[in-house]
Amino acid sequence: MIGLGTMGAGIVEVLAKAGHRVFGIDYDDRAVAGGRERLETSLDRAVQKGKLNPDERQAVVSRVSFGTDKAVLTGASVIIEAVSEKPELKQAVFAEIDAHAPADAILATNTSSLSITSIAAGTTRPDRVIGIHFFNPAPVQPLVEVIDTVLTDPAVIDRAMSFLQELGKRPIRCGDRAGFIVNSLLVGYLNAAVRTYADGRISREQLDAAMVEEAGYPMGPLALLDMIGIDVGHAVLVRMYDETKDRRHAPAPLLTQLLEAGLLGRKTGRGFYDYRSEESVAPVRTPQWASGEGIAEELVTDYLNDAVRMVETNYATPDDIDAGMSLGCRMPKPFEVLAARGPRAVLDRQRAIFERTAEPGDRPSALLEALADAAEPQAALELLRSR
Structure with a gap:
């Protein structure tokens, strides 16, 4: 594990709890000490809450070694990088990984939206590079996005999916687009x-x-x-x-x-709301005539159209999209919402949105139109979801 900030230390904990021998690496002794402290603090908290006993805590700690020497990479089967979200830094780290890692190792970057293809350019073996996006806090959140590129060896993705499932995670698969699923x-x-x-x-x-009361x-x-x-x-x-x-x-x-x-x-202390006192200050004045009627439904409809388009372009499956939004954001599952509203009703609302905005991105998905025009829209949707 390279990079021992909040996310990196959390991933170390996940791996060690699953019984793996883990090497935690950072750029200097101070950063390494910070990573060790994060791990031990998290484990102490788990003991206090009764989720681990002291012997289990000690077993987890015994599986982890910390340091700055990247020579330990020569014996690693899975290498995960979680340094700051800076493309140049990640490329430099992967160039170092390339110099030490075994030929058959999985080379993974933990990023929430950066280009995996660009990061892979820092190696001589981009076919081994994938994205593994853990959600924060990694020891608690079950969801992990697994991202491949046009150069990734399919066997690497299959191996990564199995590895994450063995860790007790719910991996969802997608391609290399900004923001992922x-x-x-x-x-x-x-x-x-x-x-x-x-x-x-x-x-x-x-x-x-x-959005809370009407959209759930x-x-x-x-x-x-x-x-x-x-x-x-x-x-x-x-x-x-x-x-x-x-x-x-x-x-x-x-x-x-x-x-x-x-x-x-x-x-x-302040953004859209003011958290410095009980008084809340809005950054813009809202006209007195604002009613908000139908806006929640409009935002949900546009969101559903984007989700359907992901399936239309073979970017992700309905099941993975539903798992991603429910586990990652605690939001209602998009394809369950689509089923509850009905493809025809959602299409009619999306057409109304597109007519009003004329934004190309608001154009109804061709797949949504096909579902709505099917002889039995709900049956067509269920067939799509079962694939």
């Missing part, structure tokens, strides 16, 4: 919600309440962005827009303004 759908929806709010169509409180989401989009971090959401959108050139993925101007103002959400 979960962040692409989640952050695209959050950006649409910010635009809707900034346009004055709904108040901040109305929007967040509607665990948290409103603006409160969620404050929790994730405005800077984090903005960075993912920038990567998505750079790749797709879909104007829906261009960060909403209000999001950029908050970023530039240093209002990053909970971590800075």
